Amino acid sequence: MSTKESLKFQPPSLIRALIRDGKLGRRSTSGMAEGYKQANIVILPTALADNFKQFCLANSGPLPLLYKSQPGESRCPDLADQSDIRTDCPLYCKFQDGIFCGEESNLLKYSGELEDMVTFYLGCSFGFERAVQEVGVPIRNVEQKRNVSMYKTSVPCHAVGSFQCNLVVSMRPIPEGKLNVVAQATLSATDAHGAPVHIGHPGLIGIDDLGVPDFGDAVELHPGDVPVFWACGVTGMEAVKSCRAPLAFTHSPGCMFITDCNAEKPSPGQCPDAADSIQAICISQKPLHFSVASDAAIQKIRSLELLIGNDPGQRGIQALFIPDELLKACLSMSHAKSVLITTGFPTHFDQNPPEETDGPLGALAMAAMLLALQKEVSIVTDLWALDMFREVIADAVEQGVLRSPIPLLSFQENSSESALRFLCYDGNSQTPRYDHLVAIERAGMATDGKYYNMRKVNIQHLVDPIDILFRMASDIPNIATTGIGDGGNELGMGKLKDRVKKHIPNGDLIVCDVEADFAITAGVSNWGGYAISCALYILRCCVVHERYLRKAVGFPTLSHEKSWAAALPTVSKEEKLLEILVKYGIRSGKTGNLGMEVDGLPFHDVHSSIIQQLAEVTLL
Incomplete structure (x- = not known):
């Protein structure tokens, strides 16, 4: 020896x-x-x-x-x-x-x-x-x-x-x-x-x-x-x-x-709760990056994922689910300093505005939580929709539904060079302006370069080329992407295109060809946005994850828990936001009705029930 x-x-x-x-x-x-x-x-x-x-x-x-x-x-x-x-x-x-x-x-x-x-x-x-x-x-x-x-x-x-x-x-x-x-x-x-x-x-x-x-x-x-x-x-x-x-x-x-x-005996007062446990989850391969959270937090987020998997529209979306996409996307977003959100599906091409109520509500729910967590947040959408979204956000702030305005951007240039300049400071891929891009119910480019609604109608003339930002991001280290959808024709759902072609009506034609790192499928896309808001809250309240975020230096930030909770989606807040959308002529996606519904489903008691159940899991 x-x-x-x-x-x-x-x-x-x-x-x-x-x-x-x-x-x-x-x-x-x-x-x-x-x-x-x-x-x-x-x-x-x-x-x-x-x-x-x-x-x-x-x-x-x-x-x-x-x-x-x-x-x-x-x-x-x-x-x-x-x-x-x-x-x-x-x-x-x-x-x-x-x-x-x-x-x-x-x-x-x-x-x-x-x-x-x-x-x-x-x-x-x-x-x-x-x-x-x-x-x-x-x-x-x-x-x-x-x-x-x-x-x-x-x-x-x-x-x-x-x-x-x-x-x-x-x-x-x-x-x-x-x-x-x-x-x-x-x-x-x-x-x-x-x-x-x-x-x-x-x-x-x-x-x-x-x-x-x-x-x-x-x-x-x-x-x-x-x-x-x-x-x-x-x-x-x-x-x-x-x-x-x-x-x-x-x-x-x-x-x-x-x-x-x-060494096996912890010092007095220094050992975490005996119920604490920890898992390491891979959130990026390029570059390789793992995050951590407690088992309790992870199980809550998995429960959220199950809730939003309800399929009230009977679209057969269960076949599109990839387990833990919500968890991985939210872990990645939790590490981000700056997040860019995009939404907008002008499915009502014969109406003014052509926008639908699915997407904006989920986008604003995510933005509210990200802002509460002191992250930089912007929304990018079609040029024609900027004024409409500006008025919606101003109205929401005035009514106290949102705490502060959210910067609005547009992107119209269909070139890789323009996308690189938009995403990165001075067009340098080593200095990205955003850490995470999120698309929720955003019209996605099909294989033939066109944009289709679920009825196979090409709405390309109403859609700005925001897809190119996601394609460019896939080549830039340290920018992650998430797509949220409920049919497979949404931006980012290209990760699931083989499943969409097989299981969704008209899937061969309408399927989005642009992939995101994480693809979250929900019965209604707004629900995916609500679930992300809830999951981000759960993670920041997780002692294990919060310590990992701050690298065990400084003091715990859990004293801000009340302000984070105030940013969670609630039935009353989402009802007011939907009323604001309707006020500006934004219609239900499936029926085209101008009223208190999303994707043909009434706010009460379908959407309100999901929001309440998400809250119960989150605050349990």
């Missing part, structure tokens, strides 16, 4: 003694004293200690505070007997005025200075390694006898006083089939950084090259591995640089302080 392997089973006190005596040299403590917590170390002047404590509490993901010493206290009785912070890390870093000045094997010669300094012991991900291995997940850096890879990110921590820096993360390659179990195994280990903060492409958090870590060693991914990132205590080192203390010390990355505390 090698020395490294033997240290895996030795008690922490013995390993600390070996480190203190200089018998282990400068090496990573990953894999040592398996099953015991390890700690990152930050040592600062007493005058900065209170601010740094607040910085830790404000960024508890990377900096879970295990113990704060008294000034000059070299021992840590709460975490380890017979310990001495001056000697018990394999290697230390020294900083003067925020500048790294080299490494030290011990701090004994600084004993005088340490009398007016405070030591912070912060949780470390090495502490959850055994829990991960016990559920059958390999630790690649241990296998490869390397230090863990650590990277600076573009994610800012919550600043406190002079402490302001970006998050540092550790990365472990995990087989894709093991993502759920590794996330679950680390979920409750909140004093060892807890669940992952990012899964997938490193560029999404500002990491250029996995092969060049900022700290530690490069670790090789095996075929089928996914890079998984945890908040890292080396963030404390970056914070030390930012505060420019005249003198400060940290552990050297990977060279931790090993405690006597069992």
Whole structure:
């Protein structure tokens, strides 16, 4: 058995003694004293200690505070007997005025200075390694006898006083089939950084090259591995640089302080609710990106999906359903900063306006929730319809149905170059203006380049070429697309075109040829918009997902829950919005009636019942 392997089973006190005596040299403590917590170390002047404590509490993901010493206290009785912070890390870093000045094997010669300094012991991900291995997940850096890879990110921590820096993360390659179990195994280990903060492409958090870590060693991914990132205590080192203390010390990355505390026992008050659980869901392949949510949130969203799958129009839409499209679309939208919505199906070509009541209601429901979640939202529609939509929105704001106006746009140029300029700043595909495009009951281009309603009538003369935005988006990294429809001729439903051709009357002719990343089928398209609004609310109220969104830095945002709830669709709000649409001459899609119906179905009690049921699931 090698020395490294033997240290895996030795008690922490013995390993600390070996480190203190200089018998282990400068090496990573990953894999040592398996099953015991390890700690990152930050040592600062007493005058900065209170601010740094607040910085830790404000960024508890990377900096879970295990113990704060008294000034000059070299021992840590709460975490380890017979310990001495001056000697018990394999290697230390020294900083003067925020500048790294080299490494030290011990701090004994600084004993005088340490009398007016405070030591912070912060949780470390090495502490959850055994829990991960016990559920059958390999630790690649241990296998490869390397230090863990650590990277600076573009994610800012919550600043406190002079402490302001970006998050540092550790990365472990995990087989894709093991993502759920590794996330679950680390979920409750909140004093060892807890669940992952990012899964997938490193560029999404500002990491250029996995092969060049900022700290530690490069670790090789095996075929089928996914890079998984945890908040890292080396963030404390970056914070030390930012505060420019005249003198400060940290552990050297990977060279931790090993405690006597069992890693399987969470610190008091730090473990999530025992009912919490977590799943990782792939929301993008290009670039690879996974999101996470609790089982409870996921099951609620699946219940919403079942509700909107009702088929009151007897169109046979069950054949078009792809399970979890609502879940994946909403997870993707939850990560977006800017969302572009399009709607408009001028099926009543012989009326003025030719618009139908299905689509606008769902579009406004989504926009209301996205705005409540503080995302940028715009609606793009046909040029002829802009004034009408502007009046509808102004009326809705005046009546208090919408809290604020929604910017309206049009797009008429039928070229890829124009689409690229519309979607991206300066036409640069690396800087998209929108993160997600959503089409709801929007006329979609058929295979022959025309636009058909369900009765096979070509309405191309009333439809602007917004489809080209979706086609262009498919070639731009970091822009996701969603299509919502109830018949297969709507923009984005090209993802289902084989099913539409087979199961929907006239499907061969009317089917939309333009695909979206996610295709949500609903009995009435508006219901899909309502369900997205509800699902976005569920996700933001999910502690597991909300933490993942903010990368475990800053404070939870759940205090805004009431304002989010106020944006949910309700029977009274949707009734008022439908009345406004009717006021401006917008008709029911199937019958052409100018009245309180959508797709030939009365608002009471068909649509109102669905809205009420969605609310009951959401607020349960």
